[in-house]
Amino acid sequence: MDGPKIDAESRISAGNGLFVRTSCPPSSLLFVVPPQALMNIKTLKSLHPTSGPTPLTATQMISLHLCINRPHGSEDSPDPHYGPYISTLPREFDSHPLTWLVRSKSGIESGGVPLLGYLPPSVRASLVKLHDRFCQDWAAVRAYLTANSYVSSNYDAHLDDVDGSTRNYAWAWLNVNTRCIYYRLKPSKEDPDNLTLCPILDFANHTPNGLHMTPVPSEADIWDTAPVKPIGKGFRFVSPADESVQEGEEIFLTYGAHPNRTLFIEYGFVNKSSAEPDVTDGEVDVQDVVESLILDQKSGAFVKSVLEDEGYWGDWTLYCSAESAQPSWRLITALRLHHLVVNNNIHDNAIQPWRDVIAGKQETISVGNEIAWKQSLITICDTLITRAQTSLRYLKSDDAEMYSDGWLPWMRENIRTLWREELLVATVVKQCILRGDDF
Known part of the structure; x- marks a missing residue:
């Protein structure tokens, strides 16, 4: 492979996205992300050591690392390890409903907070469950920071500023919740720590039924064994198996067959656009x-x-x-x-x-x-x-x-x-x- 067959671009018609650099036949290798570039519980473990086994889950640890190394304003992330990648992540999640709920708990009534009153009851109930999950993770991270006397010149969301630190962690947690992808790291396929943040892939937009790339199963998935290397062999992505992709076309990622309620709560969007007057299913x-x-x-x-x-x-x-x-x-x-x-x-x-x-x-x-x-x-x-x-x-x-x-x-x-x-x-x-x- 000479290099990646895709480009990350921002276009007026599509916003940020991944576009094919040259025409590809079915099942073409599009790009490879080396294991050291992935951000997961294995690659971060040495950066956040404890005296024994880490008490943090993958979601908690990745969120902690992002929280500590969040860019200030338009500046780049100060992280010497993943700074360039973190600097490409969204700077805010103002439009995400979890942000509205977190801000409403702080007494803020601006932005999307008034929209909370317009949500369908089932959507509001799902949002409350998501918020509960977020709070459990934040409590575990706060306990970790306290137990390890964590000090960092880059960490300005101090624990005594409850509202500020919570909102800062919400930004980090939403990056993980909306952008992590399954990646086999543990002996069990069902282990919740089998996930990673993946550079390049972050630029891919979601589609329920368009041209979408597919991650190549790791050797651990193929042979159903624990990974040979502690952080795997990297992530490989291929083009659709049944269709060629033409030069300049956008290639997508599919998040799975989720109802709009789930897409709205977890990712902050729905499948149907406002241009479509009726929902068909x-x-x-x-x-x-x-x-x-x-x-x-x-x-x-x-x-x-x-x-x-x-x-x-x-x-x-x-x-x-x-x-x-x-x-x-x-x-x-x-x-x-x-x-x-x-x-x-x-x-x-x-x-x-x-x-x-x-x-x-x-x-x-x-x-x-x-x-x-x-x-x-x-x-x-x-x-x-x-x-x-x-x-x-x-x-x-x-x-x-x-x-x-x-x-x-x-x-x-x-x-x-x-x-x-x-x-x-x-x-x-x-x-x-x-x-x-x-x-």
Whole structure:
């Protein structure tokens, strides 16, 4: 290989991105990042030593290193090891919803903080969970800094400045959460420390279905063994296996088949652009509506206990695509139990027919139970439709003056897309029920 076949560029039509320097046949090697250039728990371990095994996870350690070496203003990072790379990272994450929540906890009401009130309930709940994860990591890093009497002339986010240090760590943590990629470093494939920050790759934009590069599996992945070298052999990326890429074309990275709710919370964007008036497919989490339905009954505590014991509490969704629209099996299962218990005495023997259904011994509990849970599903859909229509009115275009600066109009449209998705999914699922479709 003579050199990388891609260029990192900023173009008016695409912003920052990776573009192919010369035409490539399928499965061409695009570029290689040597192991020493990767930023992960192995390459950073010697820079943040402890007397014993490090108490930090990969996310915590990489975030710590970024936090300590964050560039000041427009200056370059002071880090002598990864400074040039850190200097290419985003300087702010003002448009990310986690930043809004962190700032709101400090009493700040500017920027995107007012938009928190416009998020769909399921999106807000997911954001709170992300914030909890962030807080757990930040607490572990603070404990590490205190235990190791960490002193650095480059570290100006002192622990006694709680709000400032938290916001500084949030910047570092979001770089890790939005830009790290899976990289096998541990004997177990499932180890959460199998991740790395990767120069060059950072410039790649996401696409759900366009031309995208693919990381080459390491020897450890191919042979399912622990890596031969402690930091692996570097990262190699190839062009699409079934398509040639032409000179000048942008090559993307795909983050996986995530619903827009996940993309918005984890990465700060959605797949559908504001130029598309309708969402063609989607997924809606209905946790808050179904919880209220179940727990508002005197039998609610019993139903919740059974669903938790059997592993069916939560993760209730509706989804639609060009081919179908339906509730998830988990949601159907929860609604069947709810109506079985509501119409019978509350005791364990009464729910045996429900247990038989989830065990595959029978298809349904009864005709009446099927009618009841489908009617409840219509009510759930009506609730989603009403609140989506109301929220879209609040976010209508003639309110745009409130969000006229920078990224705010774009993010406002992302939130509108989330609400349009809820409206579409609920409407189509309701139509399927009324039509008598089988689920």
